[in-house]
Amino acid sequence: MKHMLEMIDYSVGVVMMVVFAVIVFGIMNTLFMALYERTFEFGVLRAIGTRNGALRGLIVREAAALAVFASAIGIVLGALLIYIGSIYGMNLTGVEFAGTTFTEGIHTVFRIRQFLFYPIIIILFTMLVSFYPARHATRTSVSRALQRSF
Amino acid sequence: MDTVEKLIVTKNVRRDYRSDSVVVHAVRGIDLTIEKGEFTAIVGPSGSGKTTFLNLISGLDTPSDGAVFLKEREISSMSGNELSDFRRDHIGFVFQAYNLIPVLTVEENVEYVMMLQGVDKEERHERVSKMLEKLDLRGYEKRFPPELSGGKQQRVAVARAMVAEPDIILADEPTANLDSHTGAALLDMMRQLNRDNNMTFLFSTHDQHVLEKAGRLVVLEDGKSVRDEVKS
Numbered sequence: 462m463k464h465m466l467e468m469i470d471y472s473v474g475v476v477m478m479v480v481f482a483v484i485v486f487g488i489m490n491t492l493f494m495a496l497y498e499r500t501f502e503f504g505v506l507r508a509i510g511t512r513n514g515a516l517r518g519l520i521v522r523e524a525a526a527l528a529v530f531a532s533a534i535g536i537v538l539g540a541l542l543i544y545i546g547s548i549y550g551m552n553l554t555g556v557e558f559a560g561t562t563f564t565e566g567i568h569t570v571f572r573i574r575q576f577l578f579y580p581i582i583i584i585l586f587t588m589l590v591s592f593y594p595a596r597h598a599t600r601t602s603v604s605r606a607l608q609r610s611f
Numbered sequence: 612m613d614t615v616e617k618l619i620v621t622k623n624v625r626r627d628y629r630s631d632s633v634v635v636h637a638v639r640g641i642d643l644t645i646e647k648g649e650f651t652a653i654v655g656p657s658g659s660g661k662t663t664f665l666n667l668i669s670g671l672d673t674p675s676d677g678a679v680f681l682k683e684r685e686i687s688s689m690s691g692n693e694l695s696d697f698r699r700d701h702i703g704f705v706f707q708a709y710n711l712i713p714v715l716t717v718e719e720n721v722e723y724v725m726m727l728q729g730v731d732k733e734e735r736h737e738r739v740s741k742m743l744e745k746l747d748l749r750g751y752e753k754r755f756p757p758e759l760s761g762g763k764q765q766r767v768a769v770a771r772a773m774v775a776e777p778d779i780i781l782a783d784e785p786t787a788n789l790d791s792h793t794g795a796a797l798l799d800m801m802r803q804l805n806r807d808n809n810m811t812f813l814f815s816t817h818d819q820h821v822l823e824k825a826g827r828l829v830v831l832e833d834g835k836s837v838r839d840e841v842k843s
């Protein structure tokens with residue numbers, strides 16, 4: 462049984478890695494779209510004297526703010542689910558699992574790791590990932606960014 | 612004695628666009644001198660090179676050949692932060708439309724360049740309110756650009772350009788998205804700022820009503836200056 466639970470821990474780790482991979486592409490895609498929409502706007506900011514580095518800083522900070530906001534929502538929802546799970550649990554009485562028969566229901570347990578470690582990792586990852594679209598935004602020439610059919 | 616200050620000098624400036632096998636000669640050797648305090652219109656049909664030429668003057672684009680000087684500094688050879696800072700401190704911009712950052716208030720839009728320049732908060736607010744007063748935009752400080760009419764948005768753009776006290780304001784078809792009455796009013800306001808503050812303006816247009824208000828006309832055709840006349 463102990464082995465079994467360790468296995469579950471391990472598979473949670475694997476799932477998290479897959480989740481991160483999805484997140485990286487999701488963030489990248491979302492940021493590219495969000496930045497593309499504002500190509501002209503960024504062109505104006507650069508034309509009137511914003512340094513490229515400053516614009517990249519703005520973009521990375523915006524991504525970080527989004528990640529913080531999204532993590533906060535995730536934490537609240539997650540905590541709520543765990544709270545409900547810890548009260549009501551899941552009735553598995555009589556169910557056999559890995560040669561063991563449950564004699565009582567299982568209950569969710571609050572683990573600090575999931576509420577601190579993962580959100581921080583996600584926020585840092587988002588910032589890291591946002592460097593690429595940010596750099597892209599300052600690569601196009603200003604005159605090109607300002608070209609726009611009205 | 613020559614007392615006029617040569618603000619902008621372009622020397623045989625050219626710009627070719629190359630794509631695949633096609634070469635477009637957008638600007639084909641323009642020599643132009645703009646003196647301080649001028650109110651000059653660049654006129655010409657669509658595709659004659661107005662936008663390209665203005666972009667070369669402001670350093671938004673780099674000439675294929677020739678050089679551009681602003682106050683005897685060669686802007687066409689600058690790049691990176693040097694160029695960004697140079698534009699911030701010496702050139703004001705008004706574009707055709709969508710000049711303003713929609714998520715910032717009118718006040719914040721006008722303040723922006725001064726923030727880049729590191730002007731302190733108190734002075735920024737003082738200058739912003741003076742400028743908004745001049746452009747008849749009192750009471751719109753806290754509004755967001757999308758809530759304003761096109762004419763008012765362009766006035767905010769002029770305020771933003773003016774407030775940082777540049778050497779010259781470049782405006783690429785600033786009235787193109789306005790009806791002729793509003794466009795004429797915007798031009799009158801620019802002309803007033805030109806007279807009161809000796810602010811140099813260089814703008815492009817193909818609107819007859821607008822070019823009538825210019826102090827000097829530079830006519831472009833196929834990337835060349837074909838006429839240059841100073842009016843009264």
Ligand SMILES: Nc1ncnc2c1ncn2[C@@H]1O[C@H](COP(=O)(O)OP(=O)(O)O)[C@@H](O)[C@H]1O
Binds near residue numbers: 661662
């Ligand atoms: N980025 C570009 N790539 C290729 N050709 C361009 C580009 N920008 C402008 N041109 C061409 O250069 C010429 C001058 O354009 P432009 O300066 O925009 O003229 P105007 O502003 O007077 O309408 C046109 O023939 C236009 O098609």
Ligand SMILES: [Mg+2]
Binds near residue numbers: 661662663783784
């Ligand atoms: Mg044009």
